[in-house]
Amino acid sequence: MKKLLLFIGAFLFSTLFYDKSIGLNLFLFSIITLIVLFVNNKDDFKNKRTLIYSGLYLVTGLAVFFHDSLVAVIANFASFFTLIGLLSENKSSIYVNWLNGLYTTIAGLFHRNFSFNETTQKVEQKKDVDYIHLAKIIIIPTIIVIIFISLYQNGNPLFSGIIDKIDLGFINFQWLLFAGLGYYLFSNIHKPIEVEPATELDLKTGNELAKSTTFSIPKLKKENQLGIILISLLNALIVLFLITDITFILNNEKVRASVFSSQVHSGINALIGSIVIAIVILLYVFRGDINFYKENKTLKRLAFAWIILNIILVLSISVKNSQYIYYFGLTYKRIGVLVYLTLAVTGLVSTLLKIDKIKNIWYLLRLNTKAAFIVLILSSTVNWDYHITNYNFNYAESMDIKYLIELSNNNALLLKEESKLRVFDKKTTWKINNKHRKYVRELEKNSWQELQYDNLKLESKQL
Amino acid sequence: MILLIIFGLVFICSIIFVIIRLSISCMFWISKNPKDKQHVFKVYFPYYIIIFFGLCLTAIITSKGDSSMICFCTVVYLLALIIWRYIIKQKPRVYRTIKENNELQNPNLP
Structure with a gap:
């Protein structure tokens, strides 16, 4: 059988x-x-x-x-x-x-x-x-x-x-x-x-993290002092940065495109790096016996504060990215930044849990790989090309039509519909029609094994 | 001309065989317990075959799915599996001393 x-x-x-x-x-x-x-x-x-x-x-x-x-x-x-x-x-x-x-x-x-x-x-x-x-x-x-x-x-x-x-x-x-x-x-x-x-x-x-055999209180006291000084300074720095950053977000009213673009690009890249380094520093400080040191409460509180401030930093980046998307349209790169920020928040929260519950680095790895897998599955259920096109046509203040035409065939039917409602120059209209024609021909050639949802859409339109 | 082609093919096949055989032997050489075939198989074979498969897949993708490349990679992959099978099923050689050999040939009969 x-x-x-x-x-x-x-x-x-x-x-x-x-x-x-x-x-x-x-x-x-x-x-x-x-x-x-x-x-x-x-x-x-x-x-x-x-x-x-x-x-x-x-x-x-x-x-x-x-x-x-x-x-x-x-x-x-x-x-x-x-x-x-x-x-x-x-x-x-x-x-x-x-x-x-x-x-x-x-x-x-x-x-x-x-x-x-x-x-x-x-x-x-x-x-x-x-x-x-x-x-x-x-x-x-x-x-x-x-x-x-x-x-x-x-x-x-x-x-x-x-x-x-x-x-x-x-x-x-x-x-x-x-x-x-x-x-x-x-x-x-x-x-x-x-x-x-x-x-x-x-x-x-x-x-679970285990206590080592070389547990030494004087050594841990020094480590604790170093950790408190380092994380206090980093906390102060991030608070200052957040104040200036929030002021920038609140005061900027449609800044010039080029200025905004360069600000967001360089800023986001630097901040993405800073979050990764933040997690690495916390993992280093809380790598061993310091987790079992009785006097580590201040250090832990400072670490939690720093994690929460980093989460606020992630939120401020996502606000900037959303503004950027609103002004210049949705693209794969901008969606990628949002995906990265989601993963960064997961990383920060799991680091917080790791410190709080005294877990080892494998716990972090297990939790975060699972989170990455779930994000992959969730993102696979969205028809990104269709939504990028739909958003850029209906909600964005400006957009790049060339970019939309270069996307996969998933937006071909929508582009054709939009081209009927809007006025484009001759070349763009020809490109949209050409893309649509090629896609429809491709769909019509599909055998039953290659059927797609768009085949059903096309058939229902033809009926 | 045909002879030359046959010679070329035999030469290429031999080189491929030697490369695969050597790569498998490396797994035994780097093992702490090279005589324990099951141990080597358990510890090294999975990683070996995953990397080998990855290389074959990369070659197929780089050639844009060329059918001759697919055939070549399939043959090479199967050859690697056959060589592993041969090595694992092969019985260990028994080395005897001259004394033992003599005893076998002239046993002490009562």
């Missing part, structure tokens, strides 16, 4: 992907993968985390169908590896899941052939497959069925018509090779495996 499922999976893999571009096929592949994984790992699917990650995997597959963007495809791959890794070991960290997922996908079958039994200290040899019998049960029934089909074809014209309609012309040598690749892939992933040294190390490593 399980072997048969792998064969069906391989057949569907080749049918979905051979000579096709990405579209509905990736979502269907996600469903097939989940079925194969569920049949082979039923117990693991009782776990809540597995169900959540399976859901996320399906969501990213749907995102690819709705808007065929690179972010959605990357998110789909990332959630695929995460799910496979989770099935191999559900207590490990997300980055170990990625490693296990990748390893299972690449060499799962090969690894299982050399699985080592710790109790018997022997390599478990697989039972010999009776290939002759396997060939018999496939070839003999196939030949007999073909003979009978040709006999029945002559006996009944209606049956003959149905048989004639079956077109297997798409199967060729390359298609079969592709099916082989599909079989290899499903054979690898159906029983996920783990990179043992990395997984064992990860499971052994907890989140």
